[in-house]
Amino acid sequence: MDCVFFRRSSGYLVVRDAHNSSNVYWSEIQSETIDEYQCARDTLEGQGFSLKAVVIDGRPGVRKLFADLPVQMCHFHQKAIITRYLTRRPKLEAGKELREIVHVLCNTNERTFADAIDKWHEKWNEFLKERTVDSVTSRWHYTHKRLRSAYHSLRSNLPYLFTYQKYPKLNIPNTTNSLDGSFAHLKGLIQIHRGLKIDLKRKLVLSILQNKKKKK
Numbered sequence: 001m002d003c004v005f006f007r008r009s010s011g012y013l014v015v016r017d018a019h020n021s022s023n024v025y026w027s028e029i030q031s032e033t034i035d036e037y038q039c040a041r042d043t044l045e046g047q048g049f050s051l052k053a054v055v056i057d058g059r060p061g062v063r064k065l066f067a068d069l070p071v072q073m074c075h076f077h078q079k080a081i082i083t084r085y086l087t088r089r090p091k092l093e094a095g096k097e098l099r100e101i102v103h104v105l106c107n108t109n110e111r112t113f114a115d116a117i118d119k120w121h122e123k124w125n126e127f128l129k130e131r132t133v134d135s136v137t138s139r140w141h142y143t144h145k146r147l148r149s150a151y152h153s154l155r156s157n158l159p160y161l162f163t164y165q166k167y168p169k170l171n172i173p174n175t176t177n178s179l180d181g182s183f184a185h186l187k188g189l190i191q192i193h194r195g196l197k198i199d200l201k202r203k204l205v206l207s208i209l210q211n212k213k214k215k216k
């Protein structure tokens with residue numbers, strides 16, 4: 001499950017069966033909310049679909065919505081989160097080391113990855129606690145806030161990063177790449193036809209999503 005936006009308040013929530021690359025649900029949305037995901041689940045189950053597992057971008061509220069299912073956090077999205085906090089070329093040595101740990105995310109297991117994070121945190125713990133005091137207000141903040149946020153993201157998402165290894169019979173993908181690829185294709189077409197009116201663009205998107213619909 002994932003969302004794609006073409007403008008700030010114009011997008012789609014799409015659910016895809018990754019095993020046959022077919023879209024089984026899509027809905028036009030203005031924002032990515034828990035209610036939209038709930039609607040998707042209710043609709044699919046109402047149509048007779050049986051959800052075995054879900055791969056998502058890591059939104060905490062969505063994880064709770066599927067607490068009764070194996071939930072896999074997309075590795076691509078996790079790496080993107082770390083890049084957003086650390087950039088592609090971190091200047092701090094601690095940032096460089098953490099980024100190296102994340103670099104092998106797709107080629108490791110939970111125990112090895114967790115050990116690497118723990119060792120990193122033990123090494124840089126005091127560094128992460130450094131504070132900067134405002135000379136005017138005397139208020140303080142953590143000096144390395146973005147580095148701390150990157151670490152906490154990995155720590156909070158860790159229980160969902162290796163779900164695909166715990167349920168081998170389900171053949172759960174470790175990314176939403178099947179959807180992301182189709183989203184890139186959609187955006188490319190919209191860019192090519194950027195002169196179309198909004199209604200025609202909507203019809204173009206829907207026709208592509210429908211062509212990817214699973215045939216019953």
